[in-house]
Structures are given as C-alpha cells and as structure tokens.
Amino acid sequence: MKAVGVIVEYNPFHNGHAFHLQAARQASEADVVIAVMSGDFLQRGEPALVSKWSRAKMALLGGVDIIFELPYRFATQKAKTFANGAVSILDAAGCEFLCFGSESGDLTSFLRTIDYLEEQKASYNEYIKSMMNTGVSYPKALSLSFQQLADSENHLDLTKPNNILGFQYIKAIKQLESSITPLTVQRKNADYHDEHFASETIASATSIRKALFSSENGKNSIDKFIPETTHQLLQKYYNDYGIFHQWENYWSLLQFRLLQTSPEELRENYEMEEGLEYRFIASAIESNSFQEFMQKIKTKRYTWTRLQRTCVHILTNAKKTEMASVSEKATYLRLLGMTKNGKKYLNTRKNHFSLPLVSRLSSYKQKEISLDIKASRIYSLAVPNHHQSELLNQEYKQPPIYIE
Amino acid sequence: MKAVGVIVEYNPFHNGHAFHLQAARQASEADVVIAVMSGDFLQRGEPALVSKWSRAKMALLGGVDIIFELPYRFATQKAKTFANGAVSILDAAGCEFLCFGSESGDLTSFLRTIDYLEEQKASYNEYIKSMMNTGVSYPKALSLSFQQLADSENHLDLTKPNNILGFQYIKAIKQLESSITPLTVQRKNADYHDEHFASETIASATSIRKALFSSENGKNSIDKFIPETTHQLLQKYYNDYGIFHQWENYWSLLQFRLLQTSPEELRENYEMEEGLEYRFIASAIESNSFQEFMQKIKTKRYTWTRLQRTCVHILTNAKKTEMASVSEKATYLRLLGMTKNGKKYLNTRKNHFSLPLVSRLSSYKQKEISLDIKASRIYSLAVPNHHQSELLNQEYKQPPIYIE
Numbered sequence A, B: 001m002k003a004v005g006v007i008v009e010y011n012p013f014h015n016g017h018a019f020h021l022q023a024a025r026q027a028s029e030a031d032v033v034i035a036v037m038s039g040d041f042l043q044r045g046e047p048a049l050v051s052k053w054s055r056a057k058m059a060l061l062g063g064v065d066i067i068f069e070l071p072y073r074f075a076t077q078k079a080k081t082f083a084n085g086a087v088s089i090l091d092a093a094g095c096e097f098l099c100f101g102s103e104s105g106d107l108t109s110f111l112r113t114i115d116y117l118e119e120q121k122a123s124y125n126e127y128i129k130s131m132m133n134t135g136v137s138y139p140k141a142l143s144l145s146f147q148q149l150a151d152s153e154n155h156l157d158l159t160k161p162n163n164i165l166g167f168q169y170i171k172a173i174k175q176l177e178s179s180i181t182p183l184t185v186q187r188k189n190a191d192y193h194d195e196h197f198a199s200e201t202i203a204s205a206t207s208i209r210k211a212l213f214s215s216e217n218g219k220n221s222i223d224k225f226i227p228e229t230t231h232q233l234l235q236k237y238y239n240d241y242g243i244f245h246q247w248e249n250y251w252s253l254l255q256f257r258l259l260q261t262s263p264e265e266l267r268e269n270y271e272m273e274e275g276l277e278y279r280f281i282a283s284a285i286e287s288n289s290f291q292e293f294m295q296k297i298k299t300k301r302y303t304w305t306r307l308q309r310t311c312v313h314i315l316t317n318a319k320k321t322e323m324a325s326v327s328e329k330a331t332y333l334r335l336l337g338m339t340k341n342g343k344k345y346l347n348t349r350k351n352h353f354s355l356p357l358v359s360r361l362s363s364y365k366q367k368e369i370s371l372d373i374k375a376s377r378i379y380s381l382a383v384p385n386h387h388q389s390e391l392l393n394q395e396y397k398q399p400p401i402y403i404e
Helices: A015-028 A052-061 A079-092 A107-119 A121-133 A138-149 A161-175 A205-214 A216-221 A228-241 A247-260 A276-286 A290-297 A304-315 A320-324 A340-352 A367-380 A385-397 B015-028 B052-062 B079-092 B107-119 B121-133 B138-149 B161-175 B205-214 B216-221 B228-241 B247-260 B276-286 B290-297 B304-315 B320-324 B340-352 B367-380 B385-397
Strands: A003-008 A032-038 A066-070 A097-102 A181-186 A333-339 A401-403 B003-008 B032-038 B066-070 B097-102 B181-186 B333-339 B401-403
Touching: A003 A015, A003 A079, A015 A032, A015 A097, A015 A181, A032 A052, A032 A079, A032 A340, A052 A066, A052 A228, A052 A333, A052 A401, A066 A079, A066 A340, A079 A161, A097 A161, A107 A121, A107 A161, A107 A181, A121 A138, A161 A181, A228 A385, A247 A276, A247 A290, A247 A304, A247 B247, A247 B367, A276 A290, A276 A304, A276 B385, A290 A304, A333 A340, A340 A401, A367 A385, A367 B247, A385 B276, B003 B015, B003 B079, B015 B032, B015 B052, B015 B097, B015 B181, B032 B052, B032 B079, B032 B340, B052 B066, B052 B228, B052 B333, B052 B401, B066 B079, B066 B340, B079 B161, B097 B161, B107 B121, B107 B161, B107 B181, B121 B138, B161 B181, B228 B385, B247 B276, B247 B290, B247 B304, B276 B290, B276 B304, B290 B304, B333 B340, B340 B401, B367 B385
Parallel strands: A003 A032, A003 A097, A032 A066, A097 A181, A333 A401, B003 B032, B003 B097, B032 B066, B097 B181, B333 B401
Antiparallel strands: A066 A333, B066 B333
16 A cells, blocks of 8 residues: 655645645555644644644544644744654655645755755855844745845745745655655645635635634634534534634733743743743733733744744743754654554554554653643643543543544 | 731731730730731642732731731741741841730740750650651641640640741740740630631631632621721722632642643752652642642641642742742841831831841842742732733832821
8 A cells, every 4th residue: 555645734624635635645646645743732833723633533534544643842843843753754654755735836846946955055054144143033044045045936935834844844855865755736726824715615724713713703704615524523622622722722821831930940941042031031921911922022033933832832841851852753653543544554554664653642651752742731721621631631541533 | 116026917807816916015015016927828828818918908907017028938838937937027127025826825835835845855856756657747746746745734735726836936036046025815716727707706717718708698797807997908809800819710820830840840849749749740630620639639648738838839839949048037028018107117227127128129139039029920810811910010019008
C-alpha cells in the first residue's frame, strides 16, 4: 500500500481541505492519506477551536485515513521546526509522498528557489543580518532579503504563508535525507489570511473562525464552506462543552501566571528573551483582556504570531530546557485515529515504522510526551468546571478514533 | 503617649473585637491602640473575606488608632513565626503593652507554663518526637505531648487556639528581648472555631463568615454581631466588587498552576515537602472544586490549616528561598491607616521607630515587600475582570487610610 502524507491543523476542517485531500490522492495515486496534525495549540500560537479529538474525527470523516498528532514541541514553532517535526513523522510512517497546498502550485519553482538560496547563502545571510539590525522581525527580514536577492519573476513568492511552509517541508525532506517525494497543489480561491468569504464553497479557516465567533448567525453562514460532518462535530462540541476555544478563555490564567512569577522564572520559558519578561509582567497588570495585553506587548521586533506562541509557552509552562534539548526529529507517532483502510495500512506496515507507535498514553512512558499531555490538560481548563474532569481524563482514556 | 498593641486578622471586624480593644485600652491605660493585621491571606491559609484596605478601615472605625500590615512572610505561617513577625512590629513601633484575647484570660498561667516547658524541654521534645512518629500532625503532637507532661489543672490549656497564640506571643517577646509587657483578656462568649451563634451580640468570625456565605438572609442575620460600620463596609465591598473572597474563587487558578508545573518546580514552593507535590498534582486533575481537592490531599500527618497554607504559597508562588532566607523579625512597618490620634503618635514617635515606616509602596524599594505586593495582586484576581485593574493598582496608589 502506498501512502501520501499531508501536514495540517484543520481549525476547522473545511471544503478547501477536502479538495486538497482529493488532489493529494490523485496526484500521488496513493492508497492511503496520512495526516500529521497539530494538537490543541497551533502554529500561530492559538488554542484550536475544538479539541484535537474532535478535529481528528473531522479529518477521518473528510478523507484522511490515518491521523497522527504533531507533538507540542513542533506544533507551536516557527515554520522550520514545525516542518522538521511533521516531515519526520510522515517519513517514519512510511509515506512515499508529501502533498502540500501552496499559493504557487508549481513544484519546480520551490526546487529552483531552494537551490538558488543555497548558492547565495552567504549574501542571503548577510542581508538578513543587516535587515535584523534595522529592528524588523525575523520573518520580515527573511522576506525582505529574499526580495533584494532574487528576481521574483522566476522564483517562489516567499511572502506567501503556504509557500513558506512548503519551502520548509522540502528543505526538511532534504535535511532528514528522507526518500519522500514532495508534491504541491495550488490552493483554491482562498488566501490563508483571508477574513472574508471570497468563493461559493471554499473559504479560509481564518474567515470561518471569524464567522463562528461573531454571532449565532455566523454559525449558519459557514455551512456552505464546511462538510456536513464538520458542521455536526462543531455543533456537538459546542453542545457538550459550551464554547469554541479562543485566547480570551485563557486570559485569566495567563494573567495569573504572569502576576505570580518572577522575571527570572519567566525567563526559563521557551522564547522568552531579551527583556521581554519585564514587558510581559508589566503589561499583565495593566490589561483587562488578551487583546489588550497583546496590543501592549507588541513590538516591531517580534511578529504577533511569535508573541502569541510565547504566550502559549507561558501558559503550558514549556521551558527552554524541555523544548531545546530534544532532537530535531519526532521520537514517537501518537495515533489519534484511523479509518478501516488506515487500519489495514497500519497492520501491514507498523512493524517497519522507524518510531514507536503510541495508541494509548498509558502504554507509553517516555518523558518527551509529557508536554503534549500538559498542553491538553491546560487546553481543557477553558471549558466550564463540570466538564473539566471529562476532558482532563480524555487524554489518558481515549483510544484512537476508529471510523469503519 | 503610651501605646498598646494588638495582633489581629479582623475577618471581619465584629463586636468581640470591639470589646477586646476597649479591654486592651482599659487594662493598659494606653493612649493609642496599634494593631498589626494580616494582609489579604490569613494564618489559616485562606483569602480574607474583603481586602486588607477594607478591613483596615473597619479597624480604625472600631477603635484602632494605627494599623500596620503583618507581612505575608509572617501572616501565612504557623503560630510561632506569625507571633515573631507580629511582636517584632509592635516592638519596633514602640508599644509598651501587647494585649491578646485568650480562652484562659490568666496571664500567670501563661508564664508558669512557659517556664515549666522550658524546664522540661528535653522530655517535652522527646514526647513530641515519638508522637510525630505515630503519624499525627505537628500541632497535634505538641498538644498530646503537653497533656502527657503537664498537670492540666495548674497549666494553660494548650489545645485552645487563642491560648496557643498568646503562648507564642509571650515567647516571642522573650526571644526578641522586647520590653513589651504582655496582658491578656478573656475572650467573651465565643470560641474561635464556633460555627454557630452562641450569644446575643458576640459571635466568632467563623460563624459570621459562615452566615455571610450561606444566603442573603445570612447577611442580615449577622447584623447584631458586627458594628454598623463593618456592616456598611461589607455592603460596600460587595456592591463594588460583587464577591466576598473565598478559596473557591481561586480554585481554577490553583488547579491551573498545579497542572502546568512539574513536581520539581512545585517543590521549590514553601512548605511543599516529602512527596506532597505528587499528591497535589494528581488530586488537581481529579477535582472539580477546592473542597474536593482538599478532601483528596488531606492526611493525618498535616492539619487542614497547614495544607491550606501550602495552597496559598502555591497560589502566590512563594518560594522556600524567599520565605526562609529572611530574618525572624519584620524589616519594615507598612502603614495601612491611622486615626487623628494615631497620626499624633506617629508624628511624635516615628523617628524613634527601629524599622522604616512605609506609607507608600512607590517610596520603598526593598525586595522583602515584593511578596506582599504579589499576594495582593493575586488576591484581586478573584473579582470580576472589569474591577481588576482598579484593585491591581490600588496597592501602589492607595495612601494610608486616614480617619479624622
């Protein structure tokens, strides 16, 4: 059986994602689609709308056969680390292909650009350094340097978020010396950051979340952009737990932690650097909401996303030592769910997997997984008190989801 | 001007306290009454009903002339440390007398018992040790050992909470080589732990709090046990902030902290000892309320009070290093409020105080006070979000209360 891998967040799973899965299957002629998905906290430094279990189910009902969790240690990171973790999981699970959506849709432009930047490495790094000295953020410096260097006509547009991710996926494949073949399909009709609906049936997850949070009316207005199964699962989650998760649900906890910690202690948290700790603590005292807090801490030097990720690390108390000391590659395959077809693949291939397959936490005692467990627990604190035990215990009791 | 000191919590100030102040003034023939009062967290390991500012005002309207805050470092401690901190403040503020309420009411029985235990020190300590080995709590071991040793007819009843405190006050006076003369008045008609009303006008703070939390009706039923000024201040606090503080208001924060910390990190908190950290973390996952949590962590070895204090230290993130490294004596006099009479005393005497007088935080930069500030901030997180900034900033902006 041949497998194609996809790297996803599904926040939530929508028609664009379903389209991507079909295209991946077609382009690769694979028998199974394996997804690696961020857990409860996402790359943009935000809690996911609904838990990873609910999102895994959406995925399995929407065309994915096997779904693994991208560990916290990779999921809440800059593109490069995110890509390394995700690709190493697909590689360990025996994928022949990785198919990603991109604004470009043209694989050769990716390869050409990677080679070009490799050649121009010295001047590229020089540019980046001088850009950073002007006080801009690292991603901004990368993008500006690339524009300085490259003739944009022939190269990948590295200002587009999905192009950047794809670029990092291919670099990760090279770096890990994986035999995975990359494929890309052009994203349809929706920019990653779009806040408004631009097409009849495809919309960005950003615009869908915006509508979900806006009003009761908003909940209905997204129906044409999501499969019926996603609609039902979102509805069920809301009925069961009373919320869709967002940063404001965690504000009182973040504020509390910032008020009870010391600058020295805060500096132990991952990505807490260069005097940011004083700014965070002082702003926590003055703010009445997460939005207000973010407005107070933002600077030219750091992107909003980077600052949000730092907040996630404070919330989960992820330390520099925990995040940095581990290898660049994943060390386990945490199975969230599978279809009948996926199960067949696992049964025939799992003995050849290069990493341990973790179906239940109770049977896996390695320390690396503790950050994932902690993140899940903290995530569940947003739901009303009487539902917490249920969610808190789910992490240990929930077997992988199985869709017949 | 002659001053008599009292050591108080006023949670809340009631008729029994007013009676005690009159008796203290009478017995000492002093011109001013100086109170040293716990801040926002109390000796029993609980948040105070209302903030220290509100309680300080009750005190000044009820007969106190000058009120100092007992720093967090002493207020949330076992009787001995509590007493050392409080007595050192009264001593530094020039008190000639210390007048405490006790079940006994007979000073000679205190002095006799202290001398007796001094003589019998070796066998007393031996008893305590062997009692501890049976697994009982330290206070229980003290009390049992004393019963074994002493002919109770002639000695102080050291099973009574106010006798224990008074005993420690007098020992602190001796240890600090203070010239303060101790006085005691018998507590009237209410046991410290009474949960029910036993007299017409005097009731324990415990029973008053119980009534306050029970129902709207309960709020009215306490009126005959508290001065009108206390009634008004309680009413105002409730109108302003919507709550009377209790542990349940902090449960979600405590739980969050226990879920995000590691056993190693938790062990750095004061009073977190001997494997308790694992018990705390495991119980936090399984509990839906503070009461439920306390039921899960309680053991024969530790008193409820001791465990609650440990919870306070987790909440405020008070470290062993911070709490232990400081001297046995207070290092500053934090003025919460004064009357006209109290101001006169301060003006004539403050240059002779043996510790710095802190009227405003902004003018005092010593690190020792940071735990008090942190405790105040954490305390204020229980009020609804839109009132928090006000309370959070109060600590810096509030000048001492002045009652003309």
